[in-house]
Amino acid sequence: MRATSIILAVYLAANACGQPSSNNYVLHETRRDVKHSSPWKRSESVDPDSIIPVRIGLAQTNLHTGYNRVLEVSHPTSPSYGNFLTSDEVTHLFAPKHETAKAVYDWLVDSGIPAASIKRYVNQGWLAVNMPVRKAEGLFRTKYFEMGSGDTIRLGCDEYHLPKQLSEHVDYITPGVKMSPPLKKRSIPANRGDLHSLKVPASPEAWQVPQTGINLPPDLQGCALNMTPPCWRALYNIPANNSAVEGNSVGIYQGSDFYDQNDLDLWYRAYASNIPNGTTPILASIDGGTPNGSSIIYLGEAFLDIDIAQSLVYPQNVTIYQTDDTSYELQRLFGAWPGYFNTFLDALDGSYCNYTAFGITGDTPNIDSSYPDPPYYNQTEVCGTYKPTKVISISYGTPEASLPLNYVKRQCNEFMKLALQGVTFLVASGDSGVGSKPDDSGCLSGSDQNETIYNPYYPASCPYVTAVGGTQLQSNQTVQDLESALQLADPAHPRFASGGGFSNYFPQADYQNSAVASYFADHDPGHPYYVANANASNIGAGCGVYNRNGRAYPDVSANGANMPIYVGGGLYKEFGTSLAAPIWASIITLINQERQTAGKGPVGFINPTLYSHASLFNDIKNGSNPNCESSGFSAVEGWDPITGLGTPNYTSLTVSMALLGKHPANLILVTTGPGISINPETWN
Numbered sequence: 001m002r003a004t005s006i007i008l009a010v011y012l013a014a015n016a017c018g019q020p021s022s023n024n025y026v027l028h029e030t031r032r033d034v035k036h037s038s039p040w041k042r043s044e045s046v047d048p049d050s051i052i053p054v055r056i057g058l059a060q061t062n063l064h065t066g067y068n069r070v071l072e073v074s075h076p077t078s079p080s081y082g083n084f085l086t087s088d089e090v091t092h093l094f095a096p097k098h099e100t101a102k103a104v105y106d107w108l109v110d111s112g113i114p115a116a117s118i119k120r121y122v123n124q125g126w127l128a129v130n131m132p133v134r135k136a137e138g139l140f141r142t143k144y145f146e147m148g149s150g151d152t153i154r155l156g157c158d159e160y161h162l163p164k165q166l167s168e169h170v171d172y173i174t175p176g177v178k179m180s181p182p183l184k185k186r187s188i189p190a191n192r193g194d195l196h197s198l199k200v201p202a203s204p205e206a207w208q209v210p211q212t213g214i215n216l217p218p219d220l221q222g223c224a225l226n227m228t229p230p231c232w233r234a235l236y237n238i239p240a241n242n243s244a245v246e247g248n249s250v251g252i253y254q255g256s257d258f259y260d261q262n263d264l265d266l267w268y269r270a271y272a273s274n275i276p277n278g279t280t281p282i283l284a285s286i287d288g289g290t291p292n293g294s295s296i297i298y299l300g301e302a303f304l305d306i307d308i309a310q311s312l313v314y315p316q317n318v319t320i321y322q323t324d325d326t327s328y329e330l331q332r333l334f335g336a337w338p339g340y341f342n343t344f345l346d347a348l349d350g351s352y353c354n355y356t357a358f359g360i361t362g363d364t365p366n367i368d369s370s371y372p373d374p375p376y377y378n379q380t381e382v383c384g385t386y387k388p389t390k391v392i393s394i395s396y397g398t399p400e401a402s403l404p405l406n407y408v409k410r411q412c413n414e415f416m417k418l419a420l421q422g423v424t425f426l427v428a429s430g431d432s433g434v435g436s437k438p439d440d441s442g443c444l445s446g447s448d449q450n451e452t453i454y455n456p457y458y459p460a461s462c463p464y465v466t467a468v469g470g471t472q473l474q475s476n477q478t479v480q481d482l483e484s485a486l487q488l489a490d491p492a493h494p495r496f497a498s499g500g501g502f503s504n505y506f507p508q509a510d511y512q513n514s515a516v517a518s519y520f521a522d523h524d525p526g527h528p529y530y531v532a533n534a535n536a537s538n539i540g541a542g543c544g545v546y547n548r549n550g551r552a553y554p555d556v557s558a559n560g561a562n563m564p565i566y567v568g569g570g571l572y573k574e575f576g577t578s579l580a581a582p583i584w585a586s587i588i589t590l591i592n593q594e595r596q597t598a599g600k601g602p603v604g605f606i607n608p609t610l611y612s613h614a615s616l617f618n619d620i621k622n623g624s625n626p627n628c629e630s631s632g633f634s635a636v637e638g639w640d641p642i643t644g645l646g647t648p649n650y651t652s653l654t655v656s657m658a659l660l661g662k663h664p665a666n667l668i669l670v671t672t673g674p675g676i677s678i679n680p681e682t683w684n
Helices: 063-074 087-093 098-110 133-140 229-236 261-271 301-313 326-333 342-348 350-354 405-420 510-523 577-597 607-612 650-658
Strands: 025-030 041-045 051-058 126-132 145-149 152-156 159-163 170-174 198-201 250-254 282-286 318-323 391-394 424-428 444-446 449-453 466-472 501-507 550-553 556-559 563-567 570-575 669-672 675-678
Touching: 025 170, 051 098, 051 133, 063 405, 063 510, 063 607, 087 350, 098 126, 126 133, 133 159, 159 170, 170 405, 229 301, 229 556, 229 577, 250 301, 250 577, 261 301, 261 563, 282 342, 301 318, 301 563, 301 577, 318 342, 342 350, 342 405, 391 577, 405 424, 405 501, 424 577, 466 577, 510 550, 510 607, 556 577, 570 577, 577 650
Parallel strands: 250 318, 250 391, 282 318, 391 424, 424 466, 466 556
Antiparallel strands: 025 159, 041 145, 051 126, 051 170, 145 152, 198 570, 444 449, 501 550, 563 570, 669 675
């Protein structure tokens, strides 16, 4: 691994004037009081002469209209369904005002920052300037410090301030309350919480055929212990004979794992013999990302994503969005996570590279990967290079609490913008029940609460993605039986269960109000709760353990147990919602394929449609997702915060989505302020 160090420099352009008055400053962002267990300890202040890259995100316009605009193009009863926007239209819609950029620029100059050192990007979204720590601490009324763990350090601050008149123009400043990634690390941690899967060696007894399956066709007899493509097709009525349609590749995000073609070929020969050896995904390399790495990073995630998607959509192809160069991939393995998804989103939408929202502009220094990164990827970052596939599967995530509120909101807004363009995201909901890590709880603490507060997962908690939970067949069941919620009965992993719950950062989405209200009315879990405020500063209030009014997840679910994969030539079993997300992505890709053949566009953001057709799902009513010293939530009739609406029925979903976009001629959508109203015409 390349050792990274802080580069210190002396600020040559000394300037004794321009220190702003402090009497008109207001608190702009602060670190939350809620804590989760962490090995990081505060050490010392940062050298005041160290040069840091300051980025000031300019507040966007019309962001408050984003949710309703997504509904206009995504709700099944809207006459604007499917009328997606172009990338340029989305950029123009949310661009910051001219007076916003001018106000911040003038303040910097008046504060003694040389005008020539202030850079403004072409899309006007953000201002960038390098300055010494002492200058930044004065401007933002803060104190930067280091956090250490072993021989590794991070940088950040507890809070910072801005002049009152500027606060409305700025989303947030970086570096800030978010800790930077580790700058050095020499050992690999035993546990990793980024991937939604668990890999275990396959024992001989794991392949025994349940006696209840002996009357089924041979390829369906062992599905409870050996989940393969015929099993998925039988469970969810997925067609076996498909055709390829141009421009309909299923996309897969890959952030810290690689694959080997030899292992893919082994799997194809064993479980998908219709796929020729050598069939490989289309590579969309982002910032030096390569699909083939050292065997130390063959962890199974890439294999299972590709195996599932390719087997279900073949001969349609698969596109891998391989993000970040080998150096950053290794840092992730060594415990350093330089941000989540920003370089990926940069590559899909050029406007996001310098987009400002909630005080953040562009990638965040000391959080996100930074390029050029010689000698690994000695070029500028990829920006708007790839047109996104219509459907993208993501099996990665992080606890909401590990990222600043504004950082997460800005990123979720980009998922909203891509939804406006017709992109469907299927995101794994996590494998730690109501916590964040299957092996060490990963729960939150508050006053008088020690790791008993539920810890929601992101980006599953973003309201503009479809969060996918996990299910499983019991060992004595067949594909003709109803599944249960995923919960691994293994003493070594007692908290391994389908992730689900309620966001602390995002309010409940309107499209799920009815389903969630029914859940609480008929199946209230009985746990104490709180109602999170706008800045999520009261998590755990009143000894509550979850946010009653938060965005509820998952939305749907699919099988996440006992999938055989080859890694390094060895046979293993995979478990987790990592399996469920690409199953759903494959199904939506096949539905788009049928629509495209019929001359229609993609389904786009599917949540409003799913919640409007809840009866189409296989309702899961057994299982729970315990963690945080509680029973968590249970799978019950209707929507629940462990399996969502249930598992898919491809036939029913296809019939329902086939006519989307056709509406009675007199169905009128009326936009009235922040909400929408629709003519009460019966939808057929």
